[in-house]
Amino acid sequence: MKTLSEHILDIVQNSVSAKATLIEIIVEEDKIADLYSLVIRDNGCGMSKETLAKAINPFFTSRTTRKVGLGIPLLKHNAEAAGGSFSLESELNVGTVLTARFQLSNIDRPPLGDIWETLYLMFLSYTVGNLVYQHKTEKGGFQISSDELKEVLGDVSYQQKEIREGILELIKTNLEEIEVTK
């Protein structure tokens, strides 16, 4: 994965398969502590202690179509390669919290990437639960959720050109406002 956006897109799939109705993605930048952190929290089915221990193993997966599960190991590797850390906590029937920390100034930290496109595609696909994205910098914070969009846009297809461009612009402008690190 070249960007953090791709990791987010990938990891959120796990929450979706866990039948989560609330998925929170929180990206936080701290220039003083030189920290860039990504937290993905869901209220899905969670994992037992045994499964949790196996989740970071690339040769473990819960699906049957193939024998490897690389999403989590790849993110863990990227975080550790960028002077950061990785943790995964989960409780059965409560949910899962994934935290990946990167050193902000590290040259190996993956860039954020086109998070607006990524969020748009996620909003387009997940119509069941609420997907919340939060980004915090020293300049302030920005939050957007699929429930808010649903309320504002109603039954209109997000694939409509005007709507698509509107959503993309909304995310982009606000992220520029708080000067996110790319």
Add this chain to the structure above:
Amino acid sequence: MTKIKSLADLRKMKEEAQSKIKLRENSTNPDQVVQVKVGMATCGIASGAKDTMKYFVEELEQEAIDAVVTQTGCMGYCYAEPTVEVKLPGKEPLVYGHVNKEKVHEIIDKYIKRGELVDGIIPVSFKTIDD
């Protein structure tokens, strides 16, 4: 046009464009429109499925084709990612492999618009050696 900065701006924009905007197709009758599912697990994303999905949304919109584009998990054809399942109304779904920008164009132009089959179909009966 003024920049869209808040949800209120977005709502205003939607109301202005309302006349041109159709209701969300998939909620009304998903069987009557073209359904495109892009494989977006780790393997797909690493091979560029995000761009593939983006091209589908943009191009179908440009061609004014009623379609629902969504993402799906790994279909088990990791070697052929990005993979896309296309289902035309009243037809069996087809899975295409190695779908890049050019392929998206070809699939829309030939298969979705004219019903001609395009190279790169993964047969449903296909099994890897392991199976």
